Amino acid sequence: MKFNTKDTYFSDLLSERGKPLVIAGPCSAESEAQVMQTAEALQQQHVHLFRAGIWKPRSRPNSFEGIGLEGLQWLGRVKRELGLRVTTEVANTRHVEEALKQGIDVLWIGARTTVNPFAVQEIADALQGAKVPVMVKNPVNPDLALWIGSIERIYNSGITDVAAIHRGFSSYQKTKYRNAPVWQIPIELKAQYQGLPVIVDPSHIAGNRDLIFPVSQKALDLGYDGVMIETHPTPEFALSDAEQQVTPARLAEILSNLQVRKTNY
Ligand code: PEP
Numbered sequence: 001m002k003f004n005t006k007d008t009y010f011s012d013l014l015s016e017r018g019k020p021l022v023i024a025g026p027c028s029a030e031s032e033a034q035v036m037q038t039a040e041a042l043q044q045q046h047v048h049l050f051r052a053g054i055w056k057p058r059s060r061p062n063s064f065e066g067i068g069l070e071g072l073q074w075l076g077r078v079k080r081e082l083g084l085r086v087t088t089e090v091a092n093t094r095h096v097e098e099a100l101k102q103g104i105d106v107l108w109i110g111a112r113t114t115v116n117p118f119a120v121q122e123i124a125d126a127l128q129g130a131k132v133p134v135m136v137k138n139p140v141n142p143d144l145a146l147w148i149g150s151i152e153r154i155y156n157s158g159i160t161d162v163a164a165i166h167r168g169f170s171s172y173q174k175t176k177y178r179n180a181p182v183w184q185i186p187i188e189l190k191a192q193y194q195g196l197p198v199i200v201d202p203s204h205i206a207g208n209r210d211l212i213f214p215v216s217q218k219a220l221d222l223g224y225d226g227v228m229i230e231t232h233p234t235p236e237f238a239l240s241d242a243e244q245q246v247t248p249a250r251l252a253e254i255l256s257n258l259q260v261r262k263t264n265y
């Protein structure tokens with residue numbers, strides 16, 4: 001399959017300021033103040049899209065599972081008052097409907113949803129007729145067919161503006177990563193689907209702040225089109241993924257040190 005690479009949201013963004021596409025913001029929207037404070041700091045930087053999870057699919061119960069609907073209003077405020085485009089995760093039909101109603105600019109499908117064809121198909125059906133770009137994270141397990149299948153379900157619903165996000169794969173083995181990357185898989189995906197933008201999520205790959213830079217650089221060296229980096233004003237107090245989030249100041253440092261290759265593979 002060939003993706004239409006002309007006049008899509010992602011192609012416009014990618015050519016707007018050159019590479020890479022930068023997505024940043026907290027793992028979770030926690031309070032209106034935290035969302036606004038983060039967004040104000042990121043507005044000063046080359047951030048194309050502000051991310052914040054409203055509905056959080058956590059592995060274990062009794063973890064913070066997101067602020068819910070109220071958080072969508074805060075993203076609406078970021079958009080209106082700061083002019084930043086905003087994105088959040090959707091995991092079911094209701095999420096899609098609410099996010100579209102609020103005018104969320106871009107949606108993403110998380111790793112725990114991509115594994116489930118029924119869930120992805122329901123989301124795809126709810127997206128019929130919508131004009132919203134959608135980013136699809138890899139499933140938690142290294143199954144390229146499952147990832148491709150989810151992307152195809154979204155694409156077949158009429159959403160031609162799709163991007164893939166590599167967030168690493170979970171493993172029973174202990175490694176230095178929280179979710180070890182398999183760099184070859186997204187490259188194969190990109191080879192099969194010409195024009196599909198591939199973004200790296202170094203935060204969920206690394207699981208800790210110290211590896212965000214090297215993981216991002218490795219991805220850019222391989223020709224990835226963008227980065228999604230979790231950013232929080234006080235990461236150590238974050239309600240989810242505290243070890244891997246960086247401050248806006250640290251994000252600025254990371255972005256300014258990243259070397260972008262002009263050549264594509
Ligand atoms: C997230 O982006 O905060 C998230 C839950 O990611 P993933 O689906 O990759 O685990």
Ligand code: MN
Binds near residue numbers: 027028230240241
């Ligand atoms: Mn997270």
